[in-house]
Amino acid sequence: MKEARWYRENGKTMTAKSPARIAAPRSTRKGGSAACGGAKLEEGRAKVCKTAPALVRAETALGARGPQMRGRGALSDATPRFENEIRSHEADGWDLPEEFPPLRTQVTQEKAKTIITQNNSPDISFDRSINPYRGCEHGCVYCYARPTHAFLGLSPGLDFETKLFAKANAAAVLERELSAPGYVPKTIAIGTNTDPYQPIERRERVMRGILEVLVRTNHPVGIVTKSALILRDLDLLAPMAEKGLVKVAISVTTLDPSLARKMEPRAATPLRRLETVRQLAEAKIPTAVMVAPIIPAINDAEIEAILARAQAMGASEAGYVLLRLPLEVSDLFIEWLQAHFPEKLQHVMSLMRSARGGKLYDPRFGTRMAGSGPYAWMLGRRFEAAAKRLGLTRSRVPLRCDLFRPPGQSGEQLQLF
Numbered sequence: 001m002k003e004a005r006w007y008r009e010n011g012k013t014m015t016a017k018s019p020a021r022i023a024a025p026r027s028t029r030k031g032g033s034a035a036c037g038g039a040k041l042e043e044g045r046a047k048v049c050k051t052a053p054a055l056v057r058a059e060t061a062l063g064a065r066g067p068q069m070r071g072r073g074a075l076s077d078a079t080p081r082f083e084n085e086i087r088s089h090e091a092d093g094w095d096l097p098e099e100f101p102p103l104r105t106q107v108t109q110e111k112a113k114t115i116i117t118q119n120n121s122p123d124i125s126f127d128r129s130i131n132p133y134r135g136c137e138h139g140c141v142y143c144y145a146r147p148t149h150a151f152l153g154l155s156p157g158l159d160f161e162t163k164l165f166a167k168a169n170a171a172a173v174l175e176r177e178l179s180a181p182g183y184v185p186k187t188i189a190i191g192t193n194t195d196p197y198q199p200i201e202r203r204e205r206v207m208r209g210i211l212e213v214l215v216r217t218n219h220p221v222g223i224v225t226k227s228a229l230i231l232r233d234l235d236l237l238a239p240m241a242e243k244g245l246v247k248v249a250i251s252v253t254t255l256d257p258s259l260a261r262k263m264e265p266r267a268a269t270p271l272r273r274l275e276t277v278r279q280l281a282e283a284k285i286p287t288a289v290m291v292a293p294i295i296p297a298i299n300d301a302e303i304e305a306i307l308a309r310a311q312a313m314g315a316s317e318a319g320y321v322l323l324r325l326p327l328e329v330s331d332l333f334i335e336w337l338q339a340h341f342p343e344k345l346q347h348v349m350s351l352m353r354s355a356r357g358g359k360l361y362d363p364r365f366g367t368r369m370a371g372s373g374p375y376a377w378m379l380g381r382r383f384e385a386a387a388k389r390l391g392l393t394r395s396r397v398p399l400r401c402d403l404f405r406p407p408g409q410s411g412e413q414l415q416l417f
Contacts, residue, residue, distance in 0.1 A: 069103055071265045073139035074157040075335050078328050080150035103162045105137055107200055112167040115174045115210075116188065123365045126189040126222065130174070132206040134165035136194040138226065138267040141336045142293055145193045147327040156328040161266075164200060171209030175407045178217055185404035188214070191224035191249075199266055201229060211236045217407055218245060220399035224290065226251040228268045228276045234283050241285040244400040249288040249319065250277050252306050254299045262340050274313050281314025286397070288317035294379055295323045296351035297344050303379070304386040311390040318392040320383050322371040323352065325361045351375050 069075075079086050117129050135149060139161040146156035154163055167173075177183070190196050196207040214221050215236050223230065223246070230237075230248065240246040254260050255270045268276070280287040289310035294300050307318055325333055337345045349360070355371035356362040362372070370380055387393045 069158065071139070072103060072158060072161055073141035073143075073263065073265050073336070074146075074161060074332050075339055076332070077155035077158040078331055080153060080155055081147070081327060082150055083153065103158060105161075105200065106163050107204065108163070108165050109168045110134075110165045111169050112173050114177065115167065115170050116177050121365060123369060124192075126187055126192075128186060129189040129192050130170070130196075130210060131193045132167055132170055132190070132196045132210060133194050133198065133200070133204075134167075135160050135163060137161060137164060137198045137200055138195055138264055140264045140267065142263065142295065142323055142325075142329070142333055143194075144324040144326055144329060146329050146332065148193070150328065157332055166200065166204045166206055168204075168206065170206050171213050174210055174213050178213070178219065179407045183406070185219055185401045187220040187222050187399050187401075189222045189224070195225050195227060195267075196223065197225045197227035197229040199227075199229075201227075202232075208233060208236075213407070214245075215240060216405075218243065218403040218405050220245045220401055220404075222247045222249070222399070224249045224251065226253075226264065226267045226273055228272045231276060231279055234279075234285075237280075237285050238283045241283070243403060244397070245403065247286045247288065247399060248280055249290045249317075250280070250310075250315075251290040251292050252310060253292065253295075254302055255305055255309065256299075256302075259299065262336075274309055277310055277315050278313040281316070286317070287315050288319060289315040289392075290319050290321070291383070292319070292321035293323040294320055295348070296355070296375065297348045298341065300379065303382055307383075307386045307390055307392060311392055315392065316394065317396060318383075318387045318390075320379075321369050322355060322376060322379065324368060325352065326363065330360045 115130055117131065119127055119129070134152065135154075136143065136145065143160070146160045149156050149160045149163075152165075154160070178185075190207070190210070196210075201207050211221075211233055213219075221240070225248070237246055237248070250273050252270060252273050253263060257269050257271070260267070260270050267273075277287050277289060289307065291303055291306050294303065303320070310318070323333075334345070334349070337348060341348070352360055354373050355376040357367075357372060362368060370376055384393070
């Protein structure tokens with residue numbers, strides 16, 4: 001929106017490199033003809049095209065694109081699904097040399113009312129999790145957490161990477177919830193939605209505060225990240241590992257730094273992640289590698305190589321997840337494919353549909369992680385064979401819950417003196 005306003009205020013039309021975002025009420029786009037070609041900017045006025053919303057979304061993803069932002073994964077700021085308007089990019093044919101400055105990351109401090117999220121999903125190994133942040137600066141274009149930004153009225157596209165929210169009081173709220181009467185400890189998963197060690201953690205230190213509470217209470221935790229920043233907290237993680245209270249999984253999507261830069265522009269490089277696996281393993285912290293997500297025809301050929309490199313670095317377990325494209329993520333990913341791999345677009349989407357029952361996404365428990373059909377079956381067998389050969393299928397040792405000590409318990413006796 002800032003870009004579009006800047007051009008209008010200066011009496012210029014939008015350029016192909018800096019396309020306008022034209023807003024049109026969703027209600028006016030129902031039941032119309034698809035021949036009008038979307039909204040247009042003409043003499044400073046927005047014309048509304050009465051195209052069906054689904055077609056508008058497809059045209060936005062596959063048609064005119066926003067500029068490629070350096071250090072950002074998404075190419076556009078798709079309209080959140082709960083909004084009353086649809087915003088689309090429209091180039092007017094001009095080719096002026098102006099370029100916009102890079103998008104700056106904005107961090108908003110928020111006060112969380114609760115911090116532990118419960119779930120009863122039958123296809124994941126934990127029933128509770130913590131998300132220190134909303135949004136993620138890593139900018140992974142495939143991130144299935146992007147649609148959560150729509151609940152804030154923000155775009156799952158560029159807003160998800162640039163408008164972040166830090167739960168500044170997370171440690172205090174966690175301490176309160178762990179002190180609740182009747183609380184029964186089980187492993188808390190961190191990093192299952194957005195990365196707790198994304199770049200802003202270096203300054204905000206929300207994850208560090210959460211870990212300090214878990215250390216004091218001897219509470220088990222499992223961490224998933226693709227950031228080397230986790231090494232900062234070795235002083236907390238190593239003692240927890242000695243007590244059987246922590247596991248870490250490092251996500252390695254590709255060994256190709258060029259591909260990683262396109263998919264995950266602000267995440268650690270593949271080599272840096274493998275080095276992180278090595279240092280965690282040397283500190284005797286149980287470390288797994290996650291080949292996630294596996295993207296058909298993009299990184300699926302690297303499964304065995306990633307597992308072999310991670311095992312050589314000290315990984316003791318492994319897992320994988322097939323690409324997930326819920327809600328707005330499908331359009332954002334198609335847009336990204338068209339920009340970086342246009343020759344593979346149809347092939348990738350065909351394989352995705354073959355693994356998702358003819359759709360781009362199947363949210364059913366039991367199939368959403370690994371998919372179904374011949375292609376998904378082949379990926380599973382390849383992963384299993386490689387993991388077994390490398391010794392990454394050994395039985396998993398559960399984390400200990402019997403050492404848990406509610407906050408404040410150690411100080412209660414001192415109050416008697």
